[in-house]
Amino acid sequence: MSLPALVSLPVSLEPFVQRAADAFLAAGGDWTNWPDARRDAFARVCAASDFVAEQVGRDAQLLSRLADEGLLERTLAAGELRAQLAERLADCTDENDLAVLLRRYRNRQQVRIIWRDLTRQADLAETCRDLSDMADACIDLAYQWLYQRQCQQYGTPIGYRSGRPQHLVILGMGKLGAHELNLSSDIDLIFGYPESGETEGAKRSLDNQEFFVRLGQKLIKALDAITVDGFVFRVDMRLRPYGSSGPLVYSFNALELYYQDQGRDWERYAMIKARVVGGDQLAGKELLELLRPFVYRRYLDFSAIEALRSMKQLIQQEVRRKGMAANIKLGAGGIREVEFIAQAFQLIHGGRDLSLQQRPLLKVLATLEGQGYMPAPAVAELRDGYEFLRYVEHGLQAIADRQTQMLPDNEADCVRLAFMLGFEDWTAFHERLLYWRGRVDWHFRQVIADPDEDENGDDELLGAGEWSPLWEESGDEESASRQLQQAGFADGLAAWRRLADLRKASQVRSMQRIGRERLDAFIPRLLAQVVEQQDPDLVLERVLPLVEAVARRSAYLLLLTENPRALQRLLELCAASPWIAEQIARYPLLLDELLNAGRLYTPPQAPELAAELRERLARIPEDDLEQQMEALRHFKLAHRLRGAASEIVGSLPLMKVSDYLTWLAEAILEQVLALAWHHTVARHGRPKRVDGSLCDPAFIIVGYGKVGGIELGHGSDLDLVFLHDGDPNAETDGLKPIDGAQFFTRLGQRIIHMLTTQTTSGQLYEVDMRLRPSGASGLLVCSLAAFERYQGTEAWTWEHQALVRARVLVGCPRVAAAFERVRGQVLGRERDLAVLRQEVSEMRAKMRDNLGTRSSHAGTGENAFDPSVPFNLKQDAGGIVDIEFMVQYAALAWSHQHPELLRYTDNIRILDGLEQAGLMTGDEVRLLQDAYKAYRAAAHRQSLQKLPGVVSGEQFHDERQAVMRLWRHLGLD
Template sequence: MSLPPLAAVPAALQPLADRARSVLPASWPPLRQETLQRVCACSDFVYEQAVRDPQLLPVLADSGELERAFTPGELRGQLQTLLADCADEDELGRRLRRFRNRQQVRIVWRDISRQADLAETCRDLSDLADACIDLAYHWLYPRHCEQFGTPIGRRSGEAQHMVILGMGKLGAHELNLSSDIDLIFGYPEGGETEGVKRSLDNQEFFIRLGQRLIKALDPITAEGFVFRVDMRLRPYGSAGALVLSFNALEQYYQDQGRDWERYAMIKARVVGGDQAAGKQLLEMLRPFVYRRYLDFSAIEALRAMKLLIQQEVRRKGMADNIKLGSGGIREIEFIAQAFQLIHGGRDLSLQQRPLLKVLATLEGQGYLPAPIIAEMRQGYEFLRYVEHALQAIGDRQTQMLPDNDQDRARVALIMGCDSWTAFREQLLHWRGRIEWHFRQVIADPDEEEGVEAELCVGSEWLPLWEEALDEEMAGRQLAEAGFSEPAAALKRLIDLRGGSQVRTMQRLGRERLDAFIPRLLAQAVEHADPDLVLERVLPLVEAVARRSAYLVLLTENPSALQRLLNLCAASPWIAEQITRFPLLLDELLNEGRLFSPPLAPELAAELRERLTRIPEGDLEQQMEALRHFKLAHRLRVAASEIAGTLPLMKVSDYLTWLAEAMLEQVLALAWRHTVAKHGTPKRADGSLCDPDFIIVGYGKVGGLELGHGSDLDLVFIHDGDSQAETDGAKPIDGAQFFARLGQRIIHLLTTQTTSGQLYEVDMRLRPSGASGLLVSSLGAFERYQQSEAWTWEHQALVRARVLVGCARVGAAFEQVRAAVLGRERDLPTLQAEVSEMRAKMRDNLGTPSTAAGRGANAFDAAASFDLKQDAGGIVDIEFMVQYAALAWSRQHPQLHRYTDNIRILDGLRDAGLMPAADVELLQEAYKAYRAAAHRQALQKQPGKVGGEQFAEERRSVMRLWRELGLS
């Protein structure tokens, strides 16, 4: 929201405004006098400070600091100068407090006078805390070392510094006007101090130093305080050691860290001490905060925390607390942090501290719609302005609405309202909206007015799951609900319950399973075939039993569970994929995304953007990100195909675009790695390659016809100088460089990780096949194709196209391909060679019992038809298209423009080489075969159908085969 407007000072506050006369510098201009009256009316703190130090306001005014924002680092610089000649610890405390009071007056003045917005106020307060903490620490540290020696790390032998983590609003740079500061102290490693007669253990050294730092900041003296310091967020709370080593901190959070500590650690930031070591500490603790998997258990934890807060609010009568009460600041923080804890392990863009930036990311990444984010942002800013208004009055840490008329009038005035009633109306609006959004994200899905927890979804199935029913009654319940084989269904449930995965679950996981199974059964019986649903989904349940956060995901999102059951019922392939890779459950959360895969440019951009969030040197995470991206988008394509929102040709397009996006990034990763190791290869003219390398796709990927389980037929070509050495520290010749680049690409594509491999890769179509070089130079490739390649290799070249790589080399490859395909050919020889190759394939790969679809029984219902290899099938059509392209490309160059069969057939029709009716027949048959093959793949069935199917299409294809002179 914009800054609250300025309102006239009401008559009720005029006596407070009149106090300004007693502290008003005579030389002040009228506008500043009016501002002082407003500030004195609203803030006892500013008035009291001005009375205590009559020079405070004149000095601030003369410096211009009341009317301008500070530049980055200016506040720290002022304090650094102030402490430069500080002689002792008592003086340190006095100077810190005076400096804090001066800056607090300036900040409150600018806030009340609306010269500073929320962002500036929070930034200045956080910078003030950072400067006080860090400069006080650095003042104390050398003096502490003089007294107790310098702490030395036992392992590194280096001097040790403390790391001071700021938590909560300080960590997020969102400090409010009178906030406590939550701190955690750590140090890198154990050891002892050196340089004194009696050494101290490092921990004892830092505990004493931490106590001195707290003493410098926290106690209230005649000058006030600097910041109230709260150390209760440290491991073991008040009972724990004040300072722990990094190893001890890591061990604690790994073994004993609780959910609320994950929530708190989201905002942790190094605010003082050793910044470099602090960065290492936060990296060590990152896995505790952000799980690599989708973590819906975070919602349970936040819900439990919210319940405790609500109980405390009710107990202490804090309904008017704008932070903790219903619709308060904490609820917006919970919403943002729920998404951070759930998705932050995989979506690095969510790993940030400031709440407003997190909200912007939630909008930008599509987690929540823009109108919802806008409303939450405005509500949050309104409440933060109210919070500052409450605290500006007396510099007290409070979020309670006032219960007296005077302070109510002050709050209304600061918020730009002409009355408390008008302010209260705005406040109730925003709290109501925030509470509504909170309930959408955090509230229990079973919570409905008038609905008891016992009546939650699926409760009728709980006795069966908990074995409270005997076998006969359980079977009867299953049968009555629609299970056609109740005994088998019951056995599956009993086997799951008694299986090792469930028996060894921890208590929390078992509770989650017990909550989930009744919901699963309640939704399963809504399907036409609940037996099939149970058969396909229970293996997934068993697979994720030890990672029960996935069960929470489905429990918390009934619509996601429904989509899971629909997809598993439709396709065992999808059921198997989700069982093998449960992280795919994330894709079920957003129906719009699931059934609307992106187009090629958006797909490539999304993958690039996702990889940019991963540190360049973290190859393991990059490989996992690539694999997850592929799995997720392949699932989206399959789901869209099943739902009928994506026709066959588009399915192949999307799967091909996905492969191209993967290859683009794999090539970039492999290039960076190989260049970093050996330097950049050179061209023949001595200039550096960039990268002068292409990946050529053959077969299905070349023809834009990829299926769900297709491998990639690839050929690697470079146009560098094979003899010239690279320019790196470990130079190798160009031929070796590109060979290693090719090996690296294959490694990235085929290595098995926890998320499987990206693709199986077939390189046998390269020159000389398996015995040839892994990477060919462009010249060698051209020579081979012109003088050594077999006819079947030229057939393969019909479907070859550049997938990714250097545009210049890609254009040169296209010229080579056009020249080879456009050669003059002897048609009888070509017919014989194509026919011979096809005969070999039928003999080796066709259905033996039907003579590869040519026998008398080929069309019998008892026989089977191999969609790809039998006569009249896919390969016959492909061979006809390839034969035609080789036979007539010289006279009709348009035939080698495209690599997919459909458009090549269009070219044959347009050139008058094949009747339009025959072209249409082949195209429709080809699409029908491929659609059937896709259906078979999604059902995990081989690419065969009954012999009676596609009889008319097969006979027509065989007729056209003969008419082309092929045998």
């Protein structure tokens, strides 16, 4: 596209020129020797730009020097901008001086660049290049100056592996990375350093991470802080791993691991433009090579196409935001759409076609044409439309040196913008702008559109169009009910009234305009998919509470509108489980989990689960307990949903679901213990052992019951016992010392607090501590020695039964091994079998009396198998607890002869051990295992249906009778 034409100065802008001229002359400016062309340029520039007028009014010599040096009329040579700044910084004495010099240099160059842009002496490419080169010079030279001073103070950072001095690598992202910076852009940066180590050469050494964090903070301040001289560049660090919540600086290893394991699609888009703009260029080249596989996939595969689909969704979410219609970057047909078109081809084909692995957008467009990815006319329109929009962007920002892409809302600036773009008036300019935005948007839709959609759009494809009038109440109740019934609803009137109730809900009535527009777009799509479900009445009943819950946070509605597959998964899960429907309604953040079916239905293994949680918490400040607790809860909610979803679709069988939920609890407990230990030690110091050594932490969390038996369900609580091996009387080594007993009690209290406190994201787990020695009246945390004494002399038989299912979940390996020794000694002693049978039978009888079904005498009455009499899966005769008690009896009775029975804590593997030891036949073991699995599967289904663990008495006849027969065979009546 050719440069915008010059037009004569509108009369309405003449007062701006007069004010600028008066200020310039009052400040000592002199234009007596200026040629007429320069005076005309002064009038043109100051009429358009308040920023330039303000600068020449503050320092008239700035413009005079630029003019005298000929810098207003010529293009700068490569490296000239850097040389000018280097000369200015040669005598810089301190950080305040650095700030002043950088800002004055920036203001000088900004005036020169705007001048040349508005007088059409510089084209778009030169303007962007100068702005980017200026940013490079400011970033790198400020960094080099600060690095030398910080090395003098803290020593030089040295890498452990290489033994060489380390430098920061500063990556410029976005427009800076592509050398496309605009007139008032912020700069997106990422900081990295090659390797860990510490400083050398100063009294006080720092590790490299801390050294570079401090240096990065100083660099940001040098560039970003606003002073009387303004700022240099607004610095945005949110593109780094984990965004604002992550560390400011990362080692290369940490960056590589993050992008390899957790990098998201939008981070691939961002990394396309990454360029080393400061610091160690050679190391930076190495870093970009490390990250290249993350950005460019080797093959054109399904994941690349899915990334394109996700990109489409992200764009459409942005362009529909409130107020974005007037935004020439983010709105429809804006700059962002051209960028995403180019990046789409880069992501799909860049791994194989190296010519696409470049940063500047116009060069990518040229490659797309040259390589045949897009037809020449389409590329020409995109290029011309993009350049026009960039000129508009520069015009908007030249006015007040303000980062904006919004069209002006006042007449004076409208006149200015049209004038800068070479149009006689706003109407002519706006017509041209609408033309280019329309062409860009058309090409955007051609490239990004899902090929499964038809030409007329999503509404017709999804059947949503026919539901819009119904939702908008264009008909009466009778016709609406009839339409719903004809579409598949059993009770059309009830469905219509549910929709009417949603419309009347306070959450909906108080929605802002953009939110209501999103709701109006979403409901027809929702209905179109609901009628495809097997039971649309039930699905609508379950999903509408979620819609009402998120109505005020309409981004969630947009997410589902833009992701039909996610909406389909939501409806399928809601149809299958009211528990899931309720969970998502209570915690809408779970909707994010529906975007990726692979992740949703293929939960990670235990090591990956623990590593993911560690990484999430690593980005949170150590002392931010509130944020840590929220992160733990979000993690638990997300993974619990994955477990339930996987069970519903059958990708995880029952036993694997319990494994997964148990691993989840262990991963959370591991981090809760670590956090609680950190906070308690920070306050009181570390406790000591009897030998005087410091605890590390000499503390374990023992799981009983379902968590101990690796059999957690969807709503299970945790039966826990806390044990330590410290000296209860020795004081901790902190500034506020307390004795060991108090320390471990407070540690236990903090753990329970972190697990049970209700936040906006609920609680982590309900915790039952009654299985500790002496129950509720005993100490919260017990020493291992006291636990051993109690189990050996005071514990009841039922407590030894519970110990069969006890295992260490997390904590000190040394104490864990000692606990296993104690457990083995307690459970492995020889017992009087007659007494044991009597005590186990009596305890079971008490439980049946108190917890079983009264109408059937806990499943022992004559009516126990009557369909009208419920069967309690857990407590009634022949149920879960009978099997558990038989396993526990067998372990207590025979483990002194067969210690291998104590190897495992779950019932299934203990039963396997009984068969291997010849204590039960294979048929008996299989019978108990199958019955146990069947009961637990039924209990899981009941839980997901939000029903109690009770089924009809006509169910499980064979299993119940067989279990009761074996119960009697063991003499446990």
